[in-house]
Amino acid sequence: MTRAELFFSSFIGFLIVAFGQPSFALPLAPLAAAVGYALFWRCVRIFPFPIQRFWRGALWYTIVAMVQLSWMTAYEYQGIYILAVFGALAIWLGVQFGLLTLLIPYNRSISIARGLAIASLWTLFEWGRFYFICGFSWNPAGLALSTPFAMQSASLLGVLGLSFWVIFVNVLGLRALIKKRGRAYWAWGVAALLPYTFGLVHTVYHEKVSAKKRGAPFTCILVQTGLLPQEKVPLNGQLQAFISPYSQWKRIFSYIGEHEKSHPNLIVLPEAALPYPGLASIYSQKQIKKDLMENFESEKIEALFSDPGEEGDIFLSNADVAQTLANLLGSEVIAGLDHCGEKGSHYNSAFHFVPQGMTQTRYDKRVLMPLAEYLPYEWLRPLVSSYGIKEFFTPGDKPKLFRGALAMSVSICYEETFPGHVRDGCNLGADLIVNVTNDVWFPDSRLPSQHYEHSRLRAVENGVPLVRACNTGVTAAVDSLGREVSRLSEKDSEGRPMAAALKTEIVLYTYKTLFSHLGNGGILGLSTLCLANFIFFGRLFKW
Known part of the structure; x- marks a missing residue:
């Protein structure tokens, strides 16, 4: 040659x-x-x-x-x-x-x-x-x-x-x-x-x-909040772009409210769906009640709230609002929320709420991103501090199954790209894989589509269908053969991140694979x- x-x-x-x-x-x-x-x-x-x-x-x-x-x-x-x-x-x-x-x-x-x-x-x-x-x-x-x-x-x-x-x-x-x-x-x-x-x-x-074997389809509402970092949380120098937590919840109510009559089995909110820790009581019950009444037709709203008295008020956390949503619609809710644990520990978590539930199940993210979510070496602290990163997450220690109408295995963002981690959850007996993600940190790039290819492979490897809800990214449902069932657009007509809710019905067909037995x-x-x-x-x- x-x-x-x-x-x-x-x-x-x-x-x-x-x-x-x-x-x-x-x-x-x-x-x-x-x-x-x-x-x-x-x-x-x-x-x-x-x-x-x-x-x-x-x-x-x-x-x-x-x-x-x-x-x-x-x-x-x-x-x-x-x-x-x-x-x-x-x-x-x-x-x-x-x-x-x-x-x-x-x-x-x-x-x-x-x-x-x-x-x-x-x-x-x-x-x-x-x-x-x-x-x-x-x-x-x-x-x-x-x-x-x-x-x-x-x-x-x-x-x-x-x-x-x-x-x-x-x-x-x-x-x-x-x-x-x-x-x-x-x-x-x-x-x-x-x-x-x-x-x-x-x-x-x-x-x-x-x-x-096909039974009744499982109806999911997958919420894509479509917020940029400065809109979701207050960032130095960009405070004017911050959207208040009340408004963020109101947006979520409006997206879900469009599908209220579909009687969903499951509602999924993305990773870190709202600012502030999941159990911090910061919301006025009166305001949340008002926002719900503006977006839902249900007559049960009044009965969902405690009476604060004539002049008083009760304050709710993100977890309380999510539980209220589960009670209102009779749907299970999975929401990505931060969690403050004991001894200063801080977790990137997913919470599971069931209708009329008194407690929530929580899964903590196990694979954390270096510098953004955890500090691999102390000598890097000045570097990340210069970008306003002061606190870091604690990694979770084990997979967990959310049990309700189905057994659901949850992964958070980057974890989804690790075959062994997803398999660990599926082998606990999962009927559905749920992923909550936020791909906004690399805007206008191919990260969301590459991330999505990994999610489809996880469904095939384990023979289990998958749904994923993203702040920005590919919000979609995939069957147990890795085939796309439905998908939400990443951008709206103005080129901004799409903010909406995807209603999808998925067939809950699962099967054992050689990979589910042998893993890597x-x-x-x-x-x-x-x-x-x-x-x-x-x-x-x-x-």
């Missing part, structure tokens, strides 16, 4: 891999899963020295990562330091890919055993990222297979299993391009089509089973075995 041909092949491979995700360019995703990496490796294999292959692989994938993580450059609310984090993460991922590229041999074909080892090493790299500081779960190679049929394979070994298959198929593609023989092309083609074939059979089977352990065991096989027997058999 000439230099021009090498550059062209590498560049085409870059375009396919960098943009080959459903959130970027859906038609490119199958190409990324089959040939994108192979086109680059075909170019780099001509360099005789390992260091040459390493640096070219590291540089190529660093630029790929910069494209895929480009949402991190929306620094309006994060501060300029996030650009340094963005660059460091891209380089880190590039170095990992450079190390992987060392396994591409100089100017000779690749054995199946070596191909399995390459796929295994990348899978172990991706798994290891889950445990770096708070954990890094974005952009696994398997997202290229998160198209409607192919993503069903995640029910076997999860998204890491998809990543394994993407890399292995690309190695088979490189092998075919080198050998230029029919058998090599056939092996590549069969392997590339296998996830789609499995997905088609899997989907048809579960559609038939669910049709026989299945693909980790396979990867370890393949890599060990290559390490111990590679020289003997000249792999």
